[in-house]
Structures are given as C-alpha cells and as structure tokens.
Amino acid sequence: MEPVHPPPDQDLLLLTQVAGGDHAAFTSYYQRVSGPLYSMALRMLNGNEQEARDALQEGMEEIWRKAPTFDPARSSPFTWSVMIFRSRLVDRVRRLASRGRVMEEVAKEPEPVADEHHALQALTRREDCTLVRRVLAALKSEQQDLLNLAFFSGHTQQEIAERTGRPLGTVKTTIRRALMELKDRLIREGYEA
C-alpha cells in the first residue's frame, strides 16, 4: 500500500496568511476545507440544507476569528478546522434537538447522492477520503455504528447508551476501542492529518 501524503504545507501556509487577516488566503482555504465541513454538517443535521449552509458560514467565521490562535505544533490545519467547526455544529444540533427540530437517527449514512462524484472530484484530498472510508469500513460493525453515532450525532455517551439500549460501560469501551483501532489503522496506512 502506497502511503498517502496529503499536502499539509499548503494548508499551513494559507492558514498562516489567514491569521494575518488575508481575505484572498481565506477564500483559498475555504475552498480546500469547505467540502468536508459542509458534508459533515449535512450529515449531522440530517440533510437540512438551510441549517447546513448556516452552520458552514458560522463555522468558517469562527475559523477566521480564531486563525491567529492556531498552533501548528499541536495539530494540522485540517484537524484544527474540523474540531472548531464540529464544536459549533454540536451546539447547533443540540440547540435544534431541544426545539424538537432535529431528526434522531444519524448513525447510518444516507445513500450517496448524485452530486457526490462531482464533490469528490473537487475534494483536495480525495485519497484521504478514500483511505479513511476504507479503514472505517474494516472496523467491526458495532464499532462503526457507535463511532459514527459518537462523531455525528452530537449525543453524549449516556444518550448514546439510552438510544441504543446498550449499557453505558459497553458504549464507552466500544467507542474507545474503535477510536484506538482507527488511529492505529490510519497510521499503518500512512494517513497524515
């Protein structure tokens, strides 16, 4: 297996320029990361395009604001951006859930839609996307389900336990093993965040 070497330097340089208030660099950075972020938002918001669009704008504004605080010694620009974006997204999901406006079941990804081919072609890191999907698919079914719920549902572990009817301890152990196994497999496959 050929190791995958994504182009982190380009992201790093762009994010550094963004930190200096460079609007053109922000446009370029947006174009590199907005696809995965928007796709994640659509999934977490159960396909609600208006909410996903608002989430993308809100999350990218947060990335703009916080860019000067990014520390390259701690994470890659992509990891940092996903974590900032997802944090705002989870708040949105929980806020909507409290108003009864969000659907419950997000563990199962909907069938691919017609525009995914186009979206994948536009994706800066197509190889990473393919690699992560392949590695996740190799996990046990229960691990995949709980890890997906953990990442995409916005629920706490207690809530996941209640919704899946599994003991809390089992949920915690399964998620822990799944994440560690995912990490190990990604490293073995040469994935670099």
Place this chain on the structure above:
Amino acid sequence: MNTDHPQEEQAIAYSLGLMDEAERTSFEKALQTDSALRALVDELQSTAAAMAYDSTQHVPPPDVQDALLNSIRHMVQEKPRTTAPQIVAPTSKQRSVSWLGWAAALVGVASIYSWKQAESDRLLAENRALKQELSRLSSANNTAQLQIANLKSTVAEYQQGVAVVVWNSEKQEGVLRLEKMPPVATGKDYQLWVVDPKHDTPVNAGIVRVDAQGFAKVDFKPTLDISEAKNFAISVEAKGGVPKNEGPIVLLSP
C-alpha cells in the same frame, strides 16, 4: 502515543465531543495543567477529525462563499495566544511587527520539523521544502530577509529541548520558539544571544521565560544592530538577564 494516561477515557470523550458542558469545562481545566493529557487529546482529535471524510461528500452552495467574505470583512480576529512573557530586551522604540505572524508560524513548522528529525530521514525533504518556502517568501517580499535556525545542545538535560529562531535581518527582529525546556533554577533566567562577527561578544537579545511545560514563543530584538547573525545561543543567567554573557550556553545554533 500515550495510551496509559489515567484520564484516557475522558480524553476520548472530549475528542469526540461527547461531554456535556459541565464535563467539558472541568476537563479543559485539567488540560491546561497536564501537558501529557494535552498531547493525548491532540492525537485523538487528529484521528477523530479524519471521520469528517466518512460522509457523503457534497459541494457547498456557491453563494455561501460570497456571504462569508462579506461577513468577515469587518470581523475582528482573536489575538494569538502567548504562554510566556515577551523577551525583555532594551529597545528605543517599537517597530512594525506585521511580518512576525508569518515568522511565528514558520517557527511552528520548523519546531515540528526539529522534533521529528531524529525519527525519520523523510523529514530531510520537509526541511528542504521549508527552506524553499522561506526562500520563496523572502523573494516574494523583498523587504523580508528571513533566516531560520535550530538550536541544539550537547548537555543531556537540554537535549529534549526544541529551540527555533526565525530572524529578519532587515527588520533586526526575530521570533524564538522553545519547547520541552527544563525549568531554570530559582534566581536564574534563560537569555538569548546573537553571535555576530562584527561584535566581540554575543549580543543580548533578551531573557526568555518558559511556562510550566517548558514552552515559550516570543518576539525579540537585540540590543545592538546585527550585521550577520552567525549563531543564536541560549544561556542560563542571573534573573533579569545580564548585558554580557556570563553563564553556561545550553543551546546553540550550528
């Protein structure tokens, strides 16, 4: 990866965003004082973030980009986090430090490079890329004459330390980033020096105070004009610094 940390379970929950607000607030307090826990979370978040790819990929609506650019036009950015005081170097007046944002990030890249260098020859290529980038930046901005230096130590106590300097000879200013530095003894400070053949003794560039994790990222300006920054050095001196180097040099650039 550290998988033996007693708070590993919480670190996983935090990295996946599974905590409620109270748990998150409490955990973030622990993160501030536990560098091993911080490192564990950083690694776990890197894995968790990869899951963003496990969604059907969609192209965002094109008008979001325009709306976003409009909204950020007057949006104020947060200030960079600094975890240590600025270097104390006597200086007549402040100069513009707009280039320092660039330099600080490059120091970050370089420090990552320094840390990994011992692990893999692959990073030699990254070093070349970094230097090429520096060269590109310098040529793109004729006013910027950037020089990067990795400081090393032959003293066992300091060999874990990572010290990187980015120096702008035209501006006569620089950025120093330190990591994993041991604490200095009571009544002592680290002090940065610039070795310039034009001067008989190293030029004082100020004292540096690292935090509890041995980290500092500071801007500096030597007390005298530098013609050629041949080396950068860090010594341990009396608290508050000294005008001429007296204490042991613990880190030195090649």
